[in-house]
Amino acid sequence: MKVCGMQSRERILAAAEEVFASKGLRGARVDEIAARAQINKRMLYHYFQSKEDLYTAVLKANFERALAATSQASKSKEDPREQAVEAIKTYFYFLARNPNYARLVSWEALEGGLYARRVLPPIWEEGLPRLKAILEDGMAKGVFRTDLDVRQVLTSVNTLCISYFTQKDILAILWQDDPTRPENLEKRLKHILDLVLRSILLIKG
Amino acid sequence: MKVCGMQSRERILAAAEEVFASKGLRGARVDEIAARAQINKRMLYHYFQSKEDLYTAVLKANFERALAATSQASKSKEDPREQAVEAIKTYFYFLARNPNYARLVSWEALEGGLYARRVLPPIWEEGLPRLKAILEDGMAKGVFRTDLDVRQVLTSVNTLCISYFTQKDILAILWQDDPTRPENLEKRLKHILDLVLRSILLIKG
Amino acid sequence: MKVCGMQSRERILAAAEEVFASKGLRGARVDEIAARAQINKRMLYHYFQSKEDLYTAVLKANFERALAATSQASKSKEDPREQAVEAIKTYFYFLARNPNYARLVSWEALEGGLYARRVLPPIWEEGLPRLKAILEDGMAKGVFRTDLDVRQVLTSVNTLCISYFTQKDILAILWQDDPTRPENLEKRLKHILDLVLRSILLIKG
Amino acid sequence: MKVCGMQSRERILAAAEEVFASKGLRGARVDEIAARAQINKRMLYHYFQSKEDLYTAVLKANFERALAATSQASKSKEDPREQAVEAIKTYFYFLARNPNYARLVSWEALEGGLYARRVLPPIWEEGLPRLKAILEDGMAKGVFRTDLDVRQVLTSVNTLCISYFTQKDILAILWQDDPTRPENLEKRLKHILDLVLRSILLIKG
DNA sequence: GATGAATGAGAATTCATTCAT
């Protein structure tokens, strides 16, 4: 019985992404992935060598999607400040629209980054590359503080954005509210931008 | 053969903390815990009802330790600004000295916080309670901006501190340096304090 | 994409012979055979009913080849002694040139001879038939000892020749030398002939 | 439910020997071994790391048994001829009493000797060491031909003995008789001794 | 003739947990 629409390989990848994001590599079950993809478990091994191989493919696809979504951000703006705002905004909303991404990255980080590191060094190492360029440009142009530790700033921005989504279950309980509601997303983004801009701008506006 | 020193129960807890922190609830193996604790696996079930029960005990002990370490911080200071600095510093160095804590909390968050929530609501919900009080006090005293969203600030401080430790494997690769070296810890703490203070202080000093 | 030269059926048989000889019926994989034959796995089932059916065809072809190669041996000679030498030589060099044969026969023997027995009784039972006739002729003519147990001699000759090839991997290690090098083949054949002739000739020459 | 008598580990080894001898490493099923040993499959992995590890243990035990059974043979005799007879006899009857040995060795040889080689080189390489010493001694004493190729003789004796047992299924069909009946065993041994002695003795008696 | 995708039955291995002593 053939299921129409997406081809098998695509369906497997999509199902695997959901399950790996939800439970991590260790917690994910091949059976669950196969069931979700509506394929025979055997087919999974037709398209991928192993659970790990499939996981790696999912990671790779996600990193590439993230890179594609963020690499062009803010190219239209001229002012470093506006560019930084645009870059962070783009990243934040990419995470909001792709909830699997933040979780995959977080599981992977806790597991030591073995898989990401092994097969995806170029992508993984890029981490917010657009923002890095903007910061350096802004520092050169005298818009941003010149004593910025770019590493620290990048680490903080990444963390401030990503953790919001990986911790949403817990924030939901603490706040008794859904952190992913549009208003809450906006509030969070506003807070992050405020935090970051106050810290990097040379003269406070 | 009896192993002297710590009693069995304590050794089990210590071993379990290491293993759960390293691999999460799902990835941890009861056999490995027993082996590390140098006890027969059966004894583990003498002291704890199940793997989950043991995990819960480990979580509880960790939260209590965190609370104890941070709840008294900055009681000696009077100035809200200094108190905030002291509170963040205390939390940050607690994390540095207790690397298992950040990892346990992160695994738990990714798993949905089921165990933490079920048995430890009072502790879990406290989340940086001391800092919350300080912020509110500082706002009342006119030292901090009055339009602060305390929730957002707490979330950010927590994230900025904790993620540094959960991502240390990956940062080590990106930076080609050990993020937990004393100098690097200081740099990170300085950056976090700078970021947060610039954001919460009413008038920049 | 059609691969020219040998037709599909022939290529399947050739590939199957290699794989069955190398790994036995149980160890052989249909996938590997199809890949080697450069055909779609489905075609294999077009030409043969099952893996066992293919295996049987391979066995049959091999027995027929062995029979053809040895049945005419030594017909030109008159002296039973020379005929025996010629028969053994022919068999030995057939095995040297057809390394798959000895292995197929050995796997089959260990598996109980089920397939060979079931479909190829006439061929299988012949076992060195030419030599049997020569021995009986030589005994009648007073050239060979008359108290020979023909069964035993046939069994021994067969074994002495075949095992050399099935054990070549192990001999290679023990001897630190390649048993299939021309010089080594000659040495072995000379030894076998010496062993057998000393045993069957009435008067030692 | 505990099964008395042999301990679990011994029962597993005994069952595994039967199954591996009967079907080879590849054909053997862990389930069948566990069932025969009357243990839970899980226990098998308690005592042995893997199927391969168990197989290796079986091989090792068999080689050691063979060595123990044959290494002392013919120590009481003085005459090289009698010693050779005794050594071959001992080996032949060891094989008759331990039908698993010949089959294990033959499967292993066909598989390339990977396992035997990897873990048991000293034993494996000994192969009929007693007979080798006897032959050399006999040559030195002028009892055996001095142009003997010891390698060839050892290979032949080994093959003549072992193959009789690995091919017994096929011989049973060809002969319409049970090759392992005492009379048949004696006949075979007599034939082998006749073959070998005629070949190695300097002067025929 | 030819093909890529599909499948159910089973293979080895792992795991948390408990029994007998």
Add this chain to the structure above:
DNA sequence: GATGAATGAATTCTCATTCAT
């Protein structure tokens, strides 16, 4: 308190065979 042996259910992966085109 302490222990070695035992277990059933699950988990990843494999294989010969067939379907739809």
